Amino acid sequence: xxxxxxxxxxxxxxxxxxxxxxxxxxxxxxxxxxxxxxxxxxxxxxxxxxxxxxxxxxxxxxxxxxxxxxxxxxxxxxxxxxxxxxxxxxxxxxxxxxxxxxxxxxxxxxxxxxxxxxxxxxxxxxxxxxxxxxxx
Amino acid sequence: xxxxxxxxxxxxxxxxxxxxxxxxxxxxxxxxxxxxxxxxxxxxxxxxxxxxxxxxxxxxxxxxxxxxxxxxxxxxxxxxxxxxxxxxxxxxxxxxxxxxxxxxxxxxxxxxxxxxxxxxxxxxxxxxxxxxxxxxxxxxxxxxxxxxxxxxxxxxxxxxxxxxxxxxxxxxxxxxxxxxxxxxxxxxxxxxxxxxxxxxxxxxxxxxxxxxxxxxxxxxxxxxxxxxxxxxxxxxxxxxxxxxxxxxxxxxxxxxxxxxxxxxxxxxxxxxxxxxxxxxxxxxxxxxxxxxxxxxxxxxxxxxxxxxxxxxxxxxxxxxxxxxxxxxxxxxxxxxxxxxxxxxxxxxxxxxxxxxxxxxxxxxxxxxxxxxxxxxxxxxxxxxxxxxxxxxxxxxxxxxxxxxxxxxxxxxxxxxxxxxxxxxxxxxxxxxxxxxxxxxxxxxxxxxxxxxxxxxxxxxxxxxxxxxxxxxxxxxxxxxxxxxxxxxxxxxxxxxxxxxxxxxxxxxxxxxxxxxxxxxxxxxxxxxxxxxxxxxxxxxxxxxxxxxxxxxxxxxxxxxxxxxxxxxxxxxxxxxxxxxxxxxxxxxxxxxxxxxxxxxxxxxxxxxxxxxxxxxxxxxxxxxxxxxxxxxxxxxxxxxxxxxxxxxxxxxxxxxxxxxxxxxxxxxxxxxxxxxxxxxxxxxxxxxxxxxxxxxxxxxxxxxxxxxxxxxxxxxxxxxxxxxxxxxxxxxxxxxxxxxxxxxxxxxxxxxxxxxxxxxxxxxxxxxxxxxxxxxxxxxxxxxxxxxxxxxxxxxxxx
Numbered sequence: 001x002x003x004x005x006x007x008x009x010x011x012x013x014x015x016x017x018x019x020x021x022x023x024x025x026x027x028x029x030x031x032x033x034x035x036x037x038x039x040x041x042x043x044x045x046x047x048x049x050x051x052x053x054x055x056x057x058x059x060x061x062x063x064x065x066x067x068x069x070x071x072x073x074x075x076x077x078x079x080x081x082x083x084x085x086x087x088x089x090x091x092x093x094x095x096x097x098x099x100x101x102x103x104x105x106x107x108x109x110x111x112x113x114x115x116x117x118x119x120x121x122x123x124x125x126x127x128x129x130x131x132x133x134x135x136x
Numbered sequence: 137x138x139x140x141x142x143x144x145x146x147x148x149x150x151x152x153x154x155x156x157x158x159x160x161x162x163x164x165x166x167x168x169x170x171x172x173x174x175x176x177x178x179x180x181x182x183x184x185x186x187x188x189x190x191x192x193x194x195x196x197x198x199x200x201x202x203x204x205x206x207x208x209x210x211x212x213x214x215x216x217x218x219x220x221x222x223x224x225x226x227x228x229x230x231x232x233x234x235x236x237x238x239x240x241x242x243x244x245x246x247x248x249x250x251x252x253x254x255x256x257x258x259x260x261x262x263x264x265x266x267x268x269x270x271x272x273x274x275x276x277x278x279x280x281x282x283x284x285x286x287x288x289x290x291x292x293x294x295x296x297x298x299x300x301x302x303x304x305x306x307x308x309x310x311x312x313x314x315x316x317x318x319x320x321x322x323x324x325x326x327x328x329x330x331x332x333x334x335x336x337x338x339x340x341x342x343x344x345x346x347x348x349x350x351x352x353x354x355x356x357x358x359x360x361x362x363x364x365x366x367x368x369x370x371x372x373x374x375x376x377x378x379x380x381x382x383x384x385x386x387x388x389x390x391x392x393x394x395x396x397x398x399x400x401x402x403x404x405x406x407x408x409x410x411x412x413x414x415x416x417x418x419x420x421x422x423x424x425x426x427x428x429x430x431x432x433x434x435x436x437x438x439x440x441x442x443x444x445x446x447x448x449x450x451x452x453x454x455x456x457x458x459x460x461x462x463x464x465x466x467x468x469x470x471x472x473x474x475x476x477x478x479x480x481x482x483x484x485x486x487x488x489x490x491x492x493x494x495x496x497x498x499x500x501x502x503x504x505x506x507x508x509x510x511x512x513x514x515x516x517x518x519x520x521x522x523x524x525x526x527x528x529x530x531x532x533x534x535x536x537x538x539x540x541x542x543x544x545x546x547x548x549x550x551x552x553x554x555x556x557x558x559x560x561x562x563x564x565x566x567x568x569x570x571x572x573x574x575x576x577x578x579x580x581x582x583x584x585x586x587x588x589x590x591x592x593x594x595x596x597x598x599x600x601x602x603x604x605x606x607x608x609x610x611x612x613x614x615x616x617x618x619x620x621x622x623x624x625x626x627x628x629x630x631x632x633x634x635x636x637x638x639x640x641x642x643x644x645x646x647x648x649x650x651x652x653x654x655x656x657x658x659x660x661x662x663x664x665x666x667x668x669x670x671x672x673x674x675x676x677x678x679x680x681x682x683x684x685x686x687x688x689x690x691x692x693x694x695x696x697x698x699x700x701x702x703x704x705x706x707x708x709x710x711x712x713x714x715x716x717x718x719x720x721x722x723x724x725x726x727x728x729x730x731x732x733x734x735x736x737x738x739x740x741x742x743x744x745x746x747x748x749x750x751x752x753x754x755x756x757x758x759x760x761x762x763x764x765x766x767x768x769x770x771x772x773x774x775x776x777x778x779x780x781x782x783x784x785x786x787x788x789x790x791x792x793x794x795x796x797x798x799x800x801x802x803x804x805x806x807x808x809x810x811x812x813x814x815x816x817x818x819x820x821x822x823x824x825x826x827x828x829x830x831x832x833x834x835x836x837x838x839x840x841x842x843x844x845x846x847x848x849x850x851x852x853x854x855x856x857x858x859x860x861x862x863x864x865x866x867x868x869x870x871x872x873x874x875x876x877x878x879x880x881x882x883x884x885x886x887x888x889x890x891x892x893x894x895x896x897x898x899x900x901x902x903x904x905x906x907x908x909x910x911x912x913x914x915x916x917x918x919x920x921x922x923x924x925x926x927x928x929x930x931x932x933x934x935x
Contacts, residue, residue: 054236054343055234055235055240055345057235059345060241060345060347070370070371071342071343071344072341072342072343073338073341073343077278079236079343103235
């Protein structure tokens with residue numbers, strides 16, 4: 001009866017003095033893979049605006065139909081997204097939008113910390129995509 | 137019939153067809169790029185190359201006529217490589233900005249490059265964008281995207297009969313540019329045929345790609361031609377453009393400026409959003425329920441007190457809405473329904489019915505006529521598509537045009553004879569033409585058996601058959617000869633004729649005498665989208681001013697109509713102040729709303745479900761493109777319920793009831809149209825009075841109803857407003873006599889007042905006549921006359 005107890009204690013002591021398998025999240029964070037597909041963000045152009053030219057290819061390719069785009073045109077004929085919205089609760093993080101983007105404007109970053117109180121907060125807008133963290 | 141072999145398949149085709157046409161008829165595919173079915177072959181892209189036995193080199197199939205015994209090869213490695221090379225040449229100066237281009241996803245160059253397995257461009261050339269302005273501000277020209285296929289300037293000439301654009305420059309400098317800016321009518325024909333995104337519309341601030349948009353077919357809400365167009369809608373609420381791609385009759389993908397660019401008022405910010413009441417000069421927003429209860433109670437109370445109720449319904453409302461208004465009117469005592477349709481369409485329809493002429497006609501019959509008479513109508517301003525059909529008849533079938541109009545008009549430049557009678561003198565012209573037909577015995581012999589023939593013969597013989605005073609005799613003889621020699625004649629008349637009863641009768645007598653109802657065509661231009669529907673649905677239709685002036689009518693309900701657009705504003709205001717209750721239901725702020733006790737919002741055409749009856753009697757479906765309720769229809773329906781009558785589940789239920797009432801019938805092709813009981817043809821009696829010319833000038837209003845809902849009070853359609861303006865035009869002869877030049881301000885005086893406005897000197901106007909084009913200054917111009925008329929006598933002096 002004492003033998004199993006000692007066996008258990010041995011394992012406890014072994015683990016107690018070895019490097020832990022867990023980390024102290026959120027104080028500590030795990031490094032992410034370079035191929036990690038986390039939260040979306042917008043690349044900026046020289047003027048600090050979104051690099052997006054509102055071509056709508058991401059809308060076309062999105063398998064879960066979670067991107068809403070309203071294309072606006074400037075006087076000189078160049079285009080920008082008047083409204084750009086990703087419903088992140090519907091998003092499957094496949095990364096097709098990033099792959100389809102001809103100007104590398106929409107990207108999936110490394111951020112995975114995504115907690116909100118209301119469903120509306122999960123809608124990524126043009127502004128939130130521009131100010132989003134660009135980890136990774 | 138000739139026989140030839142294409143790709144080993146024996147095909148039969150008519151003589152005169154090209155190889156491409158023969159192949160397409162038989163389902164054989166030949167790639168094309170610059171070829172467009174509505175245009176004559178251009179032959180600039182060289183993609184339709186085919187090998188024909190007997191020729192050393194490949195031939196362009198779009199321009200090579202098919203000959204008996206030809207052996208044609210359309211597909212081979214050699215041809216494929218040649219096509220690839222020609223495509224490479226086209227792509228040399230075409231940028232890869234597909235993500236930013238309107239056409240991306242529906243671009244013919246994309247499709248054909250994909251089909252020919254082109255993955256990269258082999259050649260490179262530097263091209264400078266000259267950034268020249270396109271003739272119309274509604275279209276943006278992207279020089280770098282242009283592949284110079286030539287469709288646009290061919291369309292400008294062949295479809296619209298204009299010469300606004302052409303290719304200028306050589307080599308890499310070649311580009312499309314305005315050669316005659318003033319000739320552009322902003323019809324957008326060039327835009328619709330452009331195979332790439334070199335021409336894009338600038339109107340909508342919001343764009344949508346093909347895969348984001350829904351495309352809904354509907355009927356154009358502007359004039360009564362009944363054009364079919366497709367609305368490109370984003371998210372079920374914003375119309376981002378109008379496209380035409382399905383080749384639907386009657387317009388076959390052509391539109392005018394209003395059809396193609398007059399849609400933006402639907403998304404205007406100024407739209408009436410919620411019902412409101414005018415209380416002590418303050419607008420107080422109320423709920424739908426309150427507005428409905430207030431309207432119903434007021435109508436019921438006044439009706440119960442034995443007072444009359446008037447309804448003024450827009451001839452641009454759908455049949456269903458007009459029907460509901462007439463049901464509401466029927467449930468009240470002493471009610472009358474009026475409509476602006478009564479001014480032109482109503483008069484024409486009444487005269488047609490009286491004389492037994494069918495108001496139904498087929499636009500394609502124009503092509504069978506050798507002579508086309510256009511009287512008192514500017515087809516550029518209204519029914520531009522009829523002008524296109526006339527031009528087609530001239531171009532393809534050698535028809536000749538006789539214009540009878542004191543003003544210059546869009547067809548005058550290709551008219552064989554342009555007679556310019558004074559306003560009111562039309563009757564004299566038509567009587568003289570009829571008189572001469574009788575004298576020479578060149579009238580239709582069927583006419584002899586008709587009722588009234590003896591009377592008309594006698595009265596015409598008493599009149600002179602010579603050219604009326606003031607009209608060039610040689611020109612009159614020419615016009616007469618063209619009419620007498622032609623077997624089939626088409627007569628198109630506008631509000632210039634219906635404005636004068638004698639003129640209308642003389643024109644119809646002339647038409648019957650020439651045998652037109654059977655052999656040719658007699659058609660009034662159709663001013664408003666559903667004018668014929670309003671005329672057919674409303675029994676005993678009144679003119680708007682009859683209701684306003686009638687003191688027995690204590691309450692009045694305006695449905696999408698603003699009498700300030702076509703009547704003397706001061707008069708309307710005074711009449712409305714005397715009414716006990718005024719309600720308005722409309723989509724945008726109008727002047728009449730200031731006099732209204734209650735205002736409720738209505739729906740624009742893109743938000744409605746229903747139908748229009750176009751000028752030729754055919755039924756056009758109005759489909760809902762924007763989601764949401766149809767405010768006007770719902771209000772009428774609920775009001776009907778409040779008045780204790782049966783309500784309808786939907787607009788379709790109303791259509792069904794209209795159908796059951798026997799107003800509609802099916803034509804030979806199964807399409808629905810207005811049911812008309814054929815009457816017996818007869819002549820109308822009526823003399824021709826000599827026009828009074830006491831005033832120095834006759835002022836003619838060009839179509840007053842043209843911009844209804846586009847220019848009420850403010851200008852809500854950027855598309856329509858950027859290319860139109862108010863104008864007062866004078867002939868060079870009068871201008872010289874008065875010492876006027878373009879831009880000078882003149883004062884016009886008529887019986888009710890005077891107004892000042894700048895004048896423009898224009899060639900082609902008859903001496904003694906002023907042309908007034910109204911766009912936003914209806915109030916100023918209409919207030920000088922006390923009566924509603926197409927033509928008013930005015931005196932003019934320099935300010």
